[in-house]
Amino acid sequence: MNTFARQLGFELLKLFARKRTYIGFIFFLAIELLILTHAQLPISRRRLENAMGPIPGFDLSSYFGGLTLAFQVIAWTMFTLGSVYLALVCGDIVSKEVEDGTMRMVLSRPVSRLRILVLKYLTCIVYTFLLASFVVLTSLGLSILFRGVGSGLVVVAPWERVTGVFAPGVGLERFGLASVVLTFCLLSISTVGFMFSCFNLKPATATVLTLSVYLFDDILRNLPVFADYRDDFLTHHTAIWQHFFEMSIPWPRIGESCAWLAVFDFVALGIGTFYFLRRDFKS
């Protein structure tokens, strides 16, 4: 275990010693600041209120605080911008080492190919977790800093048919629960990137393919002709984290989507591993 922990530590060092790893964190911070600064303008606030629509029996303006804004920021940015950085890092993680030649150096050491893959995938998990946590925490922190907690959390996400109004304490609790599942949802994008990274592809190709899979899936899911098959799309399940903001948490549906994603990840991981264990590494 000590050896394994040491090897994992070095994998993380390899990842986090590279400047490009931080691009995602920096751009998320920048877009959060941009959205929140813009949200301070009265016109922007009115537009946001209009976009969220009226909720009968509630004075929306009193709920238009940090928690509400944080949800909007995460929902707008996480799966669009997030998918780019996850595809960039996880699509790179094996293929870049193969391209640079360091994988051959590693493979000349007495270590099994499977162990190398396990270490790489764990590194993807850590990166995904850190990116998701960073976005959730900075969105919450900055939103509260800009607008205070407010009277609570109002969630109106018509694209997922989610509506919820919560007191601040319950709202934060929901954020906590949602962020755990959010990481799990994002992990599916990372796993697709990892799978392509195991193939005999250039890092850029693995990244583009990962993004293509994710965006194609999202586009097809939203086409009316595929309305009957919505439940079978990856992006349908990766949006499940938003359902923690329904008034009553739909646990069966969340469980079903998590199981779907787990099977998806397992299959993608299996395909990538199968290929990696059988491929040749030559200069």
Added chain:
Amino acid sequence: MTILPAMIRLENLHKRFGRHVAVENLNLEIAEGALYGLLGHNGAGKSTTIGMMLGQVIPDRGRVLIDGRDVQRDRARALGPVGAIFETPAFYGYLSGRRNLEIFCSYGSPVTRAQMDEVIDVVRLSGRIDDPVRVYSHGMRQRLAVAQALLPRPRMLILDEPSEGLDPEGIYEMRELIRRLHVDYRLTILICSHLLAEVEQICAHVAIMRNGRLLFHGDWRAANPTATLEAFYLQTVKGIEA
């Protein structure tokens, strides 16, 4: 005469890439303690053979045994006593030389700092080991590659074109280092090269490959005491062609 056990045994190795047969039914034994040269033209199958020895290329048929262990089936233990360097050694350029050594060593048996410092000293990188590898010259990278191959202390070295890209001084240093490692550390060394003059100076035994096939293996001076290695190589290759 003492017959030493085989450190490496290649049994009926066969590998093709698409229609191209890279290695064809290759059988070869390298005794423990030998300093062995693997020769051949570009595309002869040398690098594929080395790739199969290190478990990087998966043979279609046959097997590679290192110290009696099958590389495909028991990779982690079979490669335990092996150190290797390649034609263009690759490192994590954004990390220091020492950090690179620590990373590569983490995949093998534990290495103490004293052992690492000793090897760094042997390859004469002590003054620059904490610099990022991206600022290293080609010769320094090559010496760092030798250092990682020597950690933890292996019983066998596989060197794929170790002098490639080095200047004359670097080639001389590399040759002397190989000799020293063979004599002082009693390492079995396999050198894959197309620099015949280099191999001639250090290897008594060679294997000559052409188009994936083994044409000759053994003591080349015993086979033709009057010829240079270059003449012997050409004679072997052309003899087959004729």
